[in-house]
Amino acid sequence: MNSAQKKNRVVITGLGVVAPNGVGIEAFTKAIKYGTSGISFHQELKDKGFSCCIGGIPEVSEEKKLEYLTPLQLRGFNSTSILYGCIAGIDAWKDAGFSVDENSILDYDSGLIFGTGTSGIEKFRESIYKIDEQKVRRLGSTSVVQTMASGISAYLGGILGFGNQVTTNSSACTTGTEALLLGFERIKSGKAKRMLVGSSSDSSLYTWGGFDAMRVMTYKHNETPEKGSRPMSETASGFVPGSGAGALVLESLESALERNATIYAEVLGGNINSGGQRNGGTLTAPNSEAVQKCIIDALLDSEISSAEIDVINGHLTATSKDALEIENWSNALQRKGADFPYINSLKSMVGHCLAGAGAIESVASVLQIKEQFVFPNINCEDIHPEIAELINIQKIPTRMIQKNIHIIAKASFGFGDVNACVIFKKYIL
Amino acid sequence: MKKEELIIKLKAIVKPYIQDEEAFKNLTEETDFINDLKINSANLVDVILDVEDEFDIEIDNDSMEKMLSVKAAIEIIEQKLST
Numbered sequence: 001m002n003s004a005q006k007k008n009r010v011v012i013t014g015l016g017v018v019a020p021n022g023v024g025i026e027a028f029t030k031a032i033k034y035g036t037s038g039i040s041f042h043q044e045l046k047d048k049g050f051s052c053c054i055g056g057i058p059e060v061s062e063e064k065k066l067e068y069l070t071p072l073q074l075r076g077f078n079s080t081s082i083l084y085g086c087i088a089g090i091d092a093w094k095d096a097g098f099s100v101d102e103n104s105i106l107d108y109d110s111g112l113i114f115g116t117g118t119s120g121i122e123k124f125r126e127s128i129y130k131i132d133e134q135k136v137r138r139l140g141s142t143s144v145v146q147t148m149a150s151g152i153s154a155y156l157g158g159i160l161g162f163g164n165q166v167t168t169n170s171s172a173c174t175t176g177t178e179a180l181l182l183g184f185e186r187i188k189s190g191k192a193k194r195m196l197v198g199s200s201s202d203s204s205l206y207t208w209g210g211f212d213a214m215r216v217m218t219y220k221h222n223e224t225p226e227k228g229s230r231p232m233s234e235t236a237s238g239f240v241p242g243s244g245a246g247a248l249v250l251e252s253l254e255s256a257l258e259r260n261a262t263i264y265a266e267v268l269g270g271n272i273n274s275g276g277q278r279n280g281g282t283l284t285a286p287n288s289e290a291v292q293k294c295i296i297d298a299l300l301d302s303e304i305s306s307a308e309i310d311v312i313n314g315h316l317t318a319t320s321k322d323a324l325e326i327e328n329w330s331n332a333l334q335r336k337g338a339d340f341p342y343i344n345s346l347k348s349m350v351g352h353c354l355a356g357a358g359a360i361e362s363v364a365s366v367l368q369i370k371e372q373f374v375f376p377n378i379n380c381e382d383i384h385p386e387i388a389e390l391i392n393i394q395k396i397p398t399r400m401i402q403k404n405i406h407i408i409a410k411a412s413f414g415f416g417d418v419n420a421c422v423i424f425k426k427y428i429l
Numbered sequence: 430m431k432k433e434e435l436i437i438k439l440k441a442i443v444k445p446y447i448q449d450e451e452a453f454k455n456l457t458e459e460t461d462f463i464n465d466l467k468i469n470s471a472n473l474v475d476v477i478l479d480v481e482d483e484f485d486i487e488i489d490n491d492s493m494e495k496m497l498s499v500k501a502a503i504e505i506i507e508q509k510l511s512t
């Protein structure tokens with residue numbers, strides 16, 4: 001292979017995750033293999049009158065926070081999205097073999113794209129209350145950096161000393177997958193050697209409240225939280241809110257080989273598009289034609305045929321739209337019944353981590369390639385009949401399968417009728 | 430309140446924000462918050478809020494701008510405490 005070709009290939013050399021069912025790659029890998037739920041009941045939601053009183057919140061101790069942020073950074077700190085993003089991002093960077101040192105030399109070859117929906121919503125609330133009490137000066141210096149959308153990229157950029165592009169993207173539940181593809185493009189075009197990509201979402205009833213009001217979260221499992229998130233199930237009754245962050249270090253193959261880095265997988269290609277809220281698409285519902293086009297264009301970009309896909313990691317939220325998503329995959333890939341790839345949804349275990357979902361689920365997808373397994377779907381022992389009509393139910397594993405996996409397609413879809421699909425491949429020299 | 434007592438209290442207040450341990454250890458009336466203690470200029474507003482809480486005083490904008498050293502801080506605190 002000549003060096004020009006190598007330069008254009010992009011691989012994943014580091015992972016980090018803060019998920020409701022596992023903080024850190026080791027704990028998370030174990031959890032997704034066993035099908036461990038991270039969903040629990042939260043009295044706070046009940047006290048505030050939520051219909052859905054369950055959710056996924058990662059466990060991060062005070063001691064753990066101090067491993068990532070200084071006591072000064074933690075003064076007046078009230079932003080779980082920034083906290084989770086910093087933990088996942090720093091872990092991914094270290095996992096890729098780099099050290100984290102506040103006196104490191106500015107690295108112009110490394111950048112980051114780290115998305116979020118809203119940043120530090122609890123800090124925002126705190127600030128609004130102070131202003132309304134005519135105590136604006138009491139906000140101190142901590143309000144702006146924790147509530148600006150790019151708070152997370154600002155924190156990480158400084159901690160890691162990156163000199164390439166440092167930014168935040170936002171595209172609802174597509175955010176994390178979009179960040180990954182934006183970073184991929186930047187390396188592919190030679191503008192950066194390494195891009196830390198990911199996304200993050202707050203653990204906050206103020207983030208979740210609007211969805212509860214839209215009646216898109218389940219209210220039927222307050223007594224049985226771990227059974228609540230039921231993608232592809234006949235008894236799915238809405239999504240369970242989640243939170244957390246995922247991070248991946250993308251790197252040019254050339255740079256990874258030079259450093260002799262561990263390569264988790266290759267990013268072959270992908271596509272980002274929008275349904276334009278036409279042809280059935282709305283602010284909150286997808287235009288199926290655009291969803292299918294996004295998947296097809298991702299295959300074209302990756303120069304693979306649909307037959308090569310071994311596993312799909314779907315968006316699959318556990319709302320009434322799951323069957324439509326399966327239909328879109330089936331139509332786009334022209335595969336159905338027993339010919340359909342294996343498919344799973346991480347949301348059965350962690351809920352819908354909203355802006356964080358795409359990144360956490362991409363981490364899960366890459367782990368499946370690295371360790372050659374398909375993680376189980378929990379809570380779908382009763383496959384929805386409309387889905388069973390389209391694909392063989394054996395393709396929706398409820399127990400972990402060990403299998404040779406070469407290619408995984410991962411897609412995320414978001415409010416605003418936006419779509420993103422990425423293709424991961426097992427790295428072969 | 431004695432000046433020595435004020436300095437001890439002020440030292441405890443600025444401790445979380447300082448970036449130069451050596452200068453902090455040798456803190457005197459002449460110590461400058463930014464140049465010596467290397468406090469991030471954005472954190473100066475936090476130092477002032479902490480001073481307000483500790484001494485139960487309110488520091489106006491004009492005084493805030495002057496509060497760049499231990500000496501200036503003590504003068505302002507003493508002045509506010511006496512009014």
